[in-house]
Amino acid sequence: MNIVRVALDLPLPRLFDYLAPDSAQSDIGRRVIVPFGKASRTGVIIEVAAASEHPDDKLKAVTEILRDMPALPPEWLALCEFCARYYQTPLGEVTSFALPPMLRRGKLPRIRKAAQKIAVPPPTPLPQLLASQQAAVDAIVEVAGFHTLLLHGVTGSGKTEVYLRAIDAVLARGGQALMLVPEIALTPQLEGRVAARFPAAHIVCANSGMADAARARGFLDALAGRADIVLGTRLAVFMPMPRLQLIVVDEEHDASFKQQDGLRYSARDVAVWRAHQLSIPIVLGSATPSLETFHHASTGRYKMLELPERAVADAMPVVRIVDTRREKLQEGLSAALLAGLQQRLERGEQSLVFLNRRGYAPVLACPPCGWISRCQRCAANLVLHLADQRLRCHHCGFETRVPRACPDCGNVDLLPFGRGTQRLETMLAERFPEASVLRIDRDSASTPKKWQALLATIHEGSADILVGTQMLAKGHDFPLLTLVGAVGADAALFAADFRAPERLFAQLMQVGGRSGRADLPGEVLIQTEYPDHPLYRALVDHDYVRFARSQLDERRIAGFPPFSFQAMLRAEARSMEQSLAFLAAAREAATILPNSLADAVTLYDPVPMRLQRLMTLERGQLLVESLSRPALQAFLTAWMEKLYALKMPGGLRWHLDVDPLEF
Incomplete structure (x- = not known):
């Protein structure tokens, strides 16, 4: 009897076996509805096997294998498995995150009657390329196989035009292109510009601000190979594209490419891995590359392409x-x-x-008694928004009306500071x-x-x-x-x-x-x-x-990235004592690991986070550092097994952030 191993959106690092007599190897990558507890869940089939390590009479049968869309391809599953390994996140959480919300609920969008109209600017003649732009285009188009190219161009140097010329070459070969931008706000104008350049191409946008049905339709178009160009923010890196031949990451230095909750991945780094997986080039563009990227280019790991002069003006400001x-x-x-x-x-x-x-103003204060507008739920001040007479916390979203007088002393002359x-x-x-x-x-x-x-x-x-x-x-x-x-x-x-x-x-x-x-x-x-x-x-x-x-030079002396590799274990609970106690137990759990793993890393003492209280929870952190990325990963893999076994007080939550950007 066939068994399917299913990845479910649960904080548990394992797959779940179910009976599925009518399953076949072709069902790997399909969504499946299964019973779990007293409810049903939608997951993704990762493996079809002839037997399970659990007795058959202990296994439940699948409710339904959803064959209403093509199976997710092996390359997409491999991308999710990489993210699960590297970012130490259960595979079910990764696959769920990578699917649009509608698809992860087991639904499909309605067929769209008419294609969505994109605001396309009137066509304009192609701009004359500068010599440096032409050299960059040639270098991208002529490269074969996996290469990471850093397009380092001053502001206004015409990096987008270089991207478009390279994408044009890809479309001419029948391939697909993926372009990532850091902000949702940048996608509409870029979409219009790309649509004007490629009026015959099918362009798909992907960002978290889109309606569920639109996101799902775009995902299915990309999966079926109907999308020629995918434009999007960090989540677009998970779009399945069977003919993908080029990836572009614009403003690659931007911190917005790093997800700060759930699956804490870097879309730029995942894009580089995906390019390596598919043996295709990836272009990272920026006027101010991240120091990690610049270091890789300086040491020959990445190829540097320079755009030293402006294309849109005679001189720099x-x-x-x-x-x-x-x-x-x-x-x-x-x-x-x-x-x-x-x-x-x-x-x-x-x-x-x-x-x-x-x-x-950053804070409202009462000079006579020293009262200031503090957030009730965070270790932060409430910001004065005078236009609508509100005090707001920019961390947790709490807000209240501006008081008529000081809540402590009754003084009516409250003053904004900053x-x-x-x-x-x-x-x-x-x-x-x-x-x-x-x-x-x-x-x-x-x-x-x-x-x-x-x-x-x-x-x-x-x-x-x-x-x-x-x-x-x-x-x-x-x-x-x-x-x-x-x-x-x-x-x-x-x-x-x-x-x-x-x-x-x-x-x-x-x-x-x-x-x-x-x-x-x-x-x-x-x-x-x-x-x-x-x-x-x-x-x-x-x-x-x-x-x-x-x-x-300063980071080399201090031992900071890119000369070391880091992970941050964070915990939040009702009290700081509980958070720090869990982190101390986690640090102690590392001491029972083999010396070959523990000796390759440095574990620092648990400390409160800089913003130690957020939404009424007290937060602590523990930094893990190593001079070797493989050594850090080996340690984290073994350590995570111990962390899942730790007993926790009610209400405590923890997560691991690999390659953290915030401290």
Whole structure:
């Protein structure tokens, strides 16, 4: 009697055997409905066997093998199995995550009566390639087999045009292309541009903001080979594509490619593994590559392709450092920045004031008694959103009305401290009453429709001064934008996270690159109290390589990635004592592993997380580090068996994050 081994979405690192007399080897990769406890679950058949290690009378029979769609191919199952191994996550959780929600529920979308219309810009002549662009295209098109190519191009150097030329070559050969972008907000404009370039191609989008049925239809189109190009955010890396010949990861340095809950995978790294699996090239593009990627390119593991000059403008924007140590700022803005804004208004050009902090002010406080607006559920402050009179936690989502008086002493003169985008918007509107000031952050662009409306306003030239967060830092061309002013950047220089300088440099270079992308020269003003800091000097010189090498030297001395490999075990419980006790027990469990495994890693002491309380749960963490990735993986595989056997108090949850980006 045939047995099927099924991966179910359960936090258990095992497969489940069921009786399935009518099953065959061709059913591997099919979805199946099975009884589990008193309910039914949908899983994926991983194996069909003649016998089980469990007695047949102890096995339940499958309810139904779903043969209403093609079986998931072996390459897709192998990709899920890799993620399960590397990220130490049960295979059932991985396969469930990789399927669109509708398919994982055992359903299929209705057949669409008419193809969805994509907003396609009018066709334009192909731009003339620069010599460096042509060399990059040739290198990508001519490569055979698996290669990882880093396309390192300054902002505005025409990286997207290189991607499109390479995709064109793939489509001409009858292949499929997969292109990943970091933000949902970037997909609509990219989809329109790709559709205009390839009007005969079937283009599928994949991101978490899509309706369930649309995601499922796109998945099925890709699975059947009907999709020629798949565009999407990190989850698109799991789209099954039988003719896949090229993978592109744009803005590969972006932290958005790393999933921070559930399956904590890096879409960029999974894409590299997938390219290796299929023996195809992968292109990683960025003006500010991650230090790991730059290190691989510098040591020959990846091939470096350089785009050193702009394709959309004659020159890079001029970067100027504004020393604010002896200047009295006006609502956080220097005289130089205010003068620059006035000049752009007089010339009919656009400006962007960049502050990566939304809301009106980071905290509301009562000076007489010292009360501040703290979140009841997190170890964080509630941010003042004055426009709708709310205090909000940007970590857990808790919100409440702004109090009329201090809850502790009754003082009615509560004061906002610090500033966010809303406060800057208000100040600039008062300072420049003749200007149209437009704020762009997650509050003002809370839906795709609102985001598209804001972009349309900018492109029409109806906005004079933009106030924005990192949403505007990448992937946008605004021809009239000639001034970028960066405020509030200094805090990241001395953050506890060793990756903070890398993120700050990338952020400032990316947002500065929005200026001067057409015929008008661009200027970037960076306000700082540390004008001689090497990071800022490298920005002035547009010298990413100098900055990257200095950072790598520091990391080599400190033993940080990419010169070591890390995993973080985190626990959260009702009390910090419970979280740290579990982590201590986990650390103790490592001591009973063979010395060949334990000696190759360093386990640090359990400590509270930086944001130690989130949504009423107290959180702790334990760092595991090794100089060898295979040694770390071998240790984690053995250690996880011990962790699953540990007794836990009720309500405690734990997870392992391999290659963590947040500490």
